Amino acid sequence: MESEVKREEWKSTSGFILACIGSAVGVANIWRFPYIVGENGGGAFLVPFLIVVVGLGVILMMLEFSVGKYFQSSIVNSLKRIRTKLKWFGVLIASVSLVILSYYLVIIGWIGFYLSSFLVSNVLGFEDLAQTYFSLISFVVVTLIVVSIVNKGVIHGIEKFNKIAVVFLIAILIPFTIYAITLPNAMEGITYFLRPDFSSLVNPEIWTTALGQAFFSLSLGSGAMLTYGSYLGKRQFLLKPTSTIIVTNTGVSILAGIIIFSLVFSNAQSPSQGLPLVFNILPEIFSNIDYGMQIGAIFFSLLFVAGITSAIGLFQVPMASVQESFRISRRKAAFFVLVLVLMFGIPSALSYSPISLEFQEEKFLDLLDKIFGTYGITIAELVFVISVAWFMKKKRILENLNKNSRYNFPDWTIHVLKFVAPMLIILTVVSSILSENF
Template sequence: MQKRETWGSRSGFILAAVGSAIGLGNIWRFPYMVYENGGGAFLIPYFVAMLAAGIPFMILEFGLGQKFKGSAPKIFSSISKKWEWLGWWQVVVSFIIASYYVVVIAWAMNYVGLAFTQGWGDAPKDFFFGSFLGLTDSPMNMGNVQGSIFLATAAAWAFTFIALFTGVKAGIERVNKVFMPLLFLLVFIFIGRGLMLPGAMDGINWLFKPDFSAIMDGKVWADAFGQIFFSLSIGFGIMLSYSSYLPKESDINNNACMTVFINCGFSIISGIMIFSVLGYMAQQQGVPISEVAGAGVGLAFITLPTAINLMPAPVFFGVLFFLALVVAGLSSMISINEVITSSVIDKFGVSRKKAVAICCSLGFLVSIVFTTGGGLLLLDIVDHFVNNFGILIGGFIEIVFVAWFCNLDEMRVHVNKTSEISVGSLWLNSLRFVVPAMLGFMIVTNFIGDLSKNYGGYSNTAIVAFGWATLALCLAVGFALSSQDRAFANVSSTNSSFLKRR
């Protein structure tokens, strides 16, 4: 049996956890969420969600990983063999996310090079959808593999392979000790120069201008909880895997709080970075900020390049922005793949090197389909279903199972034992009531929306083939892997004492 690795230092673990939590969504999703949901007033439900759901869930996952010393499938199998499938559901979700997330990183890698000459030209939208992506008219029409995207995807996978291959301490920890300070440095340099642009403060004022009537809107609260949940990498195995490498005497509660606070702080400074640019762009074009504000792929690869073309130092801003996207993306990519790697190691007893080689090779092969002309459309459907159902359902079942069918008070004692800050009844009640209620509400709302109308106006064939079928695949593979006779090392075939007797 292989001895389980541990993090080299507390700071190394925190930086790795923060590196996982901080991703592309912090940069291109959070600012628009604030703008659309009441500006500064949105920060009230956002911070409530952080305290009532984000921190409690993070403490729980850190505690589970550190207590049971394993990947998601091993943890749930340790509690009860009947629940191993849930861990594999989260692993399959992570695998699917990794297969398309890496392609978005590849786009950003290409744009770092393009930024030196503004290679996207005077019409960034036409360039992005046309010569760069070679976008087809349907996700059912894959078109050709785009060479530049394919090569960058291969490079991103190679980097991920090296980081995971060299281990937790020498690879993952070392990379994040460089990447996280670098990411914050890039963003702060960008902000420092961006705030000097004419109209920058107008953009920031638009971002944080409070509309307190939004607080009475239930959708705003749901969006706040959703943003916290998605941005913290909780509910799909990442934090379970990372915390399984924590030493026995780790301060779980403090580590969780620091991870959440740093992640949320980065989201806010990302908002300042993005809207300072949008404010300048709106002033230069003589249009309201509402006409240039956006989120997601369009913001990063169309709106921002358009703004960069108008800036006094386009190379400076362009390289800084897309390099920040690459760094944020790769740190998250590493953590997503560690979920898969650690699960294969735990279940099949293979070496880390062999597990990484298998997982990265399979992931790269699946990624190729997203480098085709229909890749963006396919990515859009898969991402929608994986995020709105795959992650949410896995997180909802996990929290209900642990909070209601396991001895949650035993976990409270465990996390408090080595922590400076203790959690009590508020923590218990949050996990039993607040978190399941919000996740359940989001799942039901999403189901109603997707059953009433096809997402994005795609055809029934595309939605079934790439959306609902993806969820069915997660379930089928989860049960198939959990039905394997091979048992995890150091896991009893009987239920652990952590599972309530009924």
């Protein structure tokens, strides 16, 4: 075993905020959010999603930050220090993060496929991609890129990369939104996307999907926010950074939805095409507009960078857990996680290849996204909240949430964390499972 080294800290608050935005804002917002909205009736999904983000997102993100900051440890070691046996919940959360990362990297590889296609002005369809082994090759390449960034450490790798990438992403999304809303029939798409349907409030499946998407896009349940919070200084306040991260993240999701649905309705396409929505619609649009090759290359380069920033956060969770649990170097821990990611990711990559790997007539990647992207990450957040709210001292929780803050969370916040949040998560998940089976 190797001697333990001094734990890194973020160089600046802005670096921490941008890294967290990078982890939250990414393919989950620009790729997953529009297709999830499309599959769940547009505005019918938006109401539960925003309720979850505002009602639970702020307090749960702050809870992850505060626990990480207090223990200055990974998800596994943080829960272990609350109660020894709780480390297995930490292992569960890190494992969920690893599985999500494994198929997430495949999707980033698809983005790389379209980026290269636009760069050489030879754009192929998603069906063409599925007839090749490019998914497998690009998955390996993207994984190695993420490992190379993480290996450079928190300051010189994660923080430095996100400071450039996140600003670049947001700066390009805004003009894309302006362009999209000027297209013919764009308002039909925007209306479909933004018009609320309050009947959705009684649909348990939509609530479960909204919970999963909120946790996925905010990086809750994956342990990423706790891990990033563990690199904060003890005096760092939390409410303002948390609010900035959530507002920015939700704003990017809304902009992405406006862009995608404006493009979809402008070209008379179905808004509920599922997983390949972005990969079917956008290449077709860009191929038929002036300077489409250049615009497509810029857009997919942004999407690629956004995907990398999110993948870095997901990778850091199991890597930090392995590094601290076995007291080994960052490079050795990264290599160990790399092997596991390849083991889980290769079957997902083969889902969209000539092999077309399926399980019970469903693409292996789609199945993983359904199980882990919705249920897995939701259950992971559930066990985290229970571990902290029920086994950590009430006084310590409130002290860490309120430290160096002008606004203090009241005592009843503990009851929300102990009872309200867990019961909402349990009820929605169980109701969704029952409605699917019956």
